[in-house]
């Protein structure tokens with residue numbers, strides 16, 4: 001039976017997942033971004049957003065009805081119990097959306113290479129079965145520095161976010177393929193181009 005070739009792409013915060021996924025999409029992959037689905041899951045009018053307001057307070061809803069994301073981030077990162085509550089609200093909705101988008105990609109092109117770009121592959125015990133797991137790997141210090149430089153977080157905030165996720169060792173333990181993103185951007189993109197050639201070969205082999 002023909003079916004899409006499904007890659008789980010993961011890595012810690014600011015490891016370069018989006019950079020890698022965007023490059024693979026330029027080569028022709030279908031990119032499904034879990035962070036984006038997590039935004040869709042809490043749009044105004046959703047049960048998940050109402051649940052967040054009931055659990056964490058109405059003050060997190062802005063006058064236009066949308067979620068105040070930075071404020072909620074300050075509440076949950078560094079507080080494992082509250083982060084667990086938020087995950088319990090948002091993750092089931094993200095999983096439903098993921099199934100929907102993978103199915104849609106399959107209907108459009110059963111031979112597609114689909115990249116599911118998901119920061120919490122290790123943490124969220126996903127029900128999806130992947131043909132291959134790719135981990136974008138860089139040290140905690142590199143990622144903290146990127147969060148400070150590119151996203152304007154303080155060192156303490158950056159460390160809280162890094163500390164809210166699984167360790168690099170836990171991610172590497174589930175990797176079939178590792179992209180090392182501690183080097184230059186050009187080096188990450190070079191490894192990504194080599195990965196694409198490999199994915200094309202592997203997906204052809206799995207379809208015959």
Ligand SMILES: CC(C)(COP(=O)(O)OP(=O)(O)OC[C@H]1O[C@@H](n2cnc3c(N)ncnc32)[C@H](O)[C@@H]1O)[C@@H](O)C(=O)NCCC(=O)NCCS
Pocket residue numbers: 012013014034035038068069070072073076083086087090091094118119120161164165
């Ligand atoms: C707390 C929220 C509102 C903060 O929003 P904000 O716009 O500041 O960050 P954004 O969503 O773009 O996430 C940025 C990065 O933070 C990390 N991160 C996000 N959520 C989590 C989480 N629950 N646990 C650990 N790390 C997380 C990821 O590396 C992600 O790529 C938001 O991250 C959220 O709703 N998180 C819960 C949903 C979730 O788990 N999303 C991750 C993909 S399923």
Ligand SMILES: Nc1ncnc2c1ncn2[C@@H]1O[C@H](COP(=O)(O)OP(=O)(O)OP(=O)(O)O)[C@@H](O)[C@H]1O
Pocket residue numbers: 011012013014015016017018019020035119146150181182183184185186187188
């Ligand atoms: N060698 C490198 N590889 C990848 N990204 C790099 C590298 N050097 C610097 N960067 C920069 O680091 C940042 C990585 O951000 P990117 O959005 O790709 O990460 P991410 O893992 O998707 O983050 P998040 O988990 O927050 O969604 C980008 O601004 C990118 O330009």
